[in-house]
Amino acid sequence: MADAIKVLLVDDHQVVRRGLRTFLEVQDDIEVVGEAADGAEGVARAEELKPDVVLMDVKMPGMDGVDALRKLRELNNPARVLIVTSFTEQRTVVPALRAGAAGYVYKDVDPEALAGAIRSVHAGHILLQPEVAGALLSQDENNSGQGRGGSLTEREREVLGLIADGRSNREIARALVLSEKTVKTHVSNILMKLDLADRTQAALWAVRHGAAG
Numbered sequence: 671m672a673d674a675i676k677v678l679l680v681d682d683h684q685v686v687r688r689g690l691r692t693f694l695e696v697q698d699d700i701e702v703v704g705e706a707a708d709g710a711e712g713v714a715r716a717e718e719l720k721p722d723v724v725l726m727d728v729k730m731p732g733m734d735g736v737d738a739l740r741k742l743r744e745l746n747n748p749a750r751v752l753i754v755t756s757f758t759e760q761r762t763v764v765p766a767l768r769a770g771a772a773g774y775v776y777k778d779v780d781p782e783a784l785a786g787a788i789r790s791v792h793a794g795h796i797l798l799q800p801e802v803a804g805a806l807l808s809q810d811e812n813n814s815g816q817g818r819g820g821s822l823t824e825r826e827r828e829v830l831g832l833i834a835d836g837r838s839n840r841e842i843a844r845a846l847v848l849s850e851k852t853v854k855t856h857v858s859n860i861l862m863k864l865d866l867a868d869r870t871q872a873a874l875w876a877v878r879h880g881a882a883g
Contacts, residue, residue, distance in 0.1 A: 674701040675792045678721035680712035680738065681705075681754070682730040686777065690725060690754070693781040700788060709733030713741045716749050723788050724751045728766055739769035743867065750791045754779075770868050773797025794838030796870050821863045829856040833869055834876035 677700055679687045687705050694700045704719045706712035709726075710733040716724055724742075728735040739751055753766045753774035763774055772791040775784060787797055822830065825846075832842045839853045846853070857869070866872050 674699050675723055675788060676701055676703045676721045678703060678715055678719055678724045679705045680724060681727040682707050693784055697785045700785060709735055709738030712738050716742060716747050721749050723792050724749045725754045726751050728753060728755045728762055736765050736769045739771055743770045752787060752791050767870060795836045796873055826856050826860050830860050830872060830876050834873045
């Protein structure tokens with residue numbers, strides 16, 4: 671399973687972790703490399719195991735999922751975090767997405783849909799339900815990047831539009847006939863120029879300011 675997507679499970683309920691593991695162990699391209707029972711342990715395990723994707727609960731004792739996401743960002747951990755939650759309220763999901771989650775699914779998700787979500791975020795996509803994307807836009811807690819779009823080059827605006835469409839770096843490279851390394855450089859420049867933290871914020875900035883395709 672050298673090419674399998676390495677997944678870390680972070681949830682305070684053992685039965686949930688067991689269920690998720692059961693879902694995923696039948697997938698040929700996904701390998702569960704570890705588990706954690708709270709956010710602090712999840713951060714430590716993510717640093718130790720270097721997973722590709724972390725399935726993270728939001729509500730946990732001690733360090734919750736949102737604080738764990740912030741800590742992973744501080745540590746520059748490259749793992750993509752997919753929130754797995756039983757809460758449907760925007761006030762629960764939106765802070766996690768603002769903290770850097772690549773998307774979210776509900777705990778009653780169909781096994782195949784869960785596997786598909788893992789593959790999607792691993793490929794660089796962002797999983798946002800329309801109502802949650804709307805909440806993120808309407809809340810607009812800070813205006814990072816406001817008025818700075820003019821500093822982007824034409825190529826960077828093309829890349830930004832494709833990020834807003836949910837394209838991965840590989841797909842952007844293919845669409846624009848560029849190398850993935852060049853696309854990564856463009857993405858880094860976009861985030862720096864707009865003073866944004868990640869691709870999710872970049873996608874939302876593009877929608878808010880009309881830069882989406």
